[in-house]
Amino acid sequence: MRTTSVGVFKIATKGPGDVSGLMSLIGSGAVDPDSILAILGKTEGNGGVNDFTREYAVAALCTALAPKLSLTPHAVEQRIAFVMSGGTEGVLSPHITVFTRQEIQQRPAGLSGKRLSIGMAQTRDFLPEELGRSAQITETAEAVKGAMADAGITDTADVHFVQIKCPLLTSERVEAAAARGSKTATTSAYSSMAYSRGASALGVAVALGEIAPDIRDEDVLRRYDLFSKVASTSSGIELMHNVVIVLGNSEGSASEFEIGHAVMSDAIDAPAVISALTSVGLGVAPQVAANRELVNIFAKAEASPDGAVRGFRHTMLEDTDISATRHARAAVGGLIAGLAGTGAVYVSGGAEHQGPAGGGPVAVIARLSG
Template identity: 85%
Template structure:
């Protein structure tokens, strides 16, 4: 059985094009660029269709890493899984989380338990008419299983977070589908973000056996009872396929990290955030406890679709000045930041089929002293 060592590094950024922190860690030898497997980031864009901070951040990272890897920027983007989530409203702080992986010879004597492992995979490119529909669900499920195998995680019980970057529709893409005689799930670019996120999340749920595989096109965004407890999906204009990152614990890993998760039932579910922290041996801020250190928290945020939170009305869905996803990120980000003791946490908006309606998964990664 292949044995791997996974590293996790959180790096603050001063803007979407700032790669200085990562380059400094590479220069000091803290990070071997050849071992970088995935980079998740929060950028200070609007998180919408026209949030080009995501593409800008990926381009900057690829350009910076290319000479270090002896590759072209395009080849870097194929080698490393990049997921940039736009929107750092409220106290959320822009940053990237870098995941490295290298193969090692066996486990050290005395090491017990499962440790953090990571695997990546990609789907094929989707024609616009497949977004938000069964083909995207099926292809995502296939990619999730491939990423689990890549991570050395044999079963769903050890999967704690599945991050996906998925495409969205633009007017040109809708027009291209129509020219071939095909209709898209929606003609709205903004609505397509939700369709793509939702179908991708259902693909995770199918792969992990959380729901039956017979999901239909008409179930996407309509069946609130169908969801994954570990899926986190983010739409972007910069790609036409799904990038899948599976995070979990594996006996084949010798990393100094561990991941756990819980599920928020709504946007103010502090108990779930604490449960996620406790699952990796931590409590709420200050985090240091039992020789463990918080590395990062990853969560989904959504404005409750029924218009209320615990019986009280909210206006997130009715505000024409600020989108509901931005409201939700700010609210959930503030809650998690208060419990984590830092605003540099990964909170992504739009939780369609990612946790129960109005809620979403929350995962924590801790560094172990041993």
């Protein structure tokens, strides 16, 4: 088994094009650009189809990293997994989390237990008519298994968070399918985000054995009893394939970090957030406890599709001024920020088949400083 050292760096941003924090860490030698495997970010866009802050952030990072890696910006985007989640409503604060990975000769003497490991894979490009359907589920499941192998994780119980960037439909993509005599799952670009997120999450669930593999097209966005407890999927206009990032713990990692998770049953499930914090030896704020320091929290948020939270009606699905995903991000982001003691947390909207309906997974990464 190979031994890797994984690094995690959370960097505040002044805007979607701000790369100064990362460039400063590279300049000081704290981050080796050659070791960057993935960058997850929160940008202050609307999180919808026309949220160009995501693409802007990726373009800025690729342009800044290109000379450091002696690559073109396009080649940088092919080499590093970029997942930008739009929407920093409420107290959520824009930031990026940079994951690095390097192979080392052997695990340091005295280092015990499983430590944070990361792996990456991607699917082939999808046809527009495959989004939200069994083809996306099957291909995603295979990519998750590939990312697990890349992370050196053999036990599915050691997988604590699977982040996926997936495509969405545009009018041009819908028309291209129609020209071939094919029909897409939906003709709405906004609705296609949910279909793509949901199918991708079901692919994670199949790969990890959380559900049986016999999923039908009509189960997507209907069978909400089928879900993954660790999937986090985010749709974007900038790609036609799925990028899969698996985060877990492995004996083959010499990282100073550890990851754990829990599952929120609804948008106000504070005990689940506390459980995720305690799973890595942390408690409610302050952020440092028992030689462990909070690095970041990653969570999904969704307006409960039945229109109620613990028996009381909510109006998130009926607001024509603000989308339900923005309401949900603000609500869950405020809850997690209060318990974590920081608004710089990664909360992504749209949790279809990602945790139980109206809830979602929450993962915590801690630095073991002792």
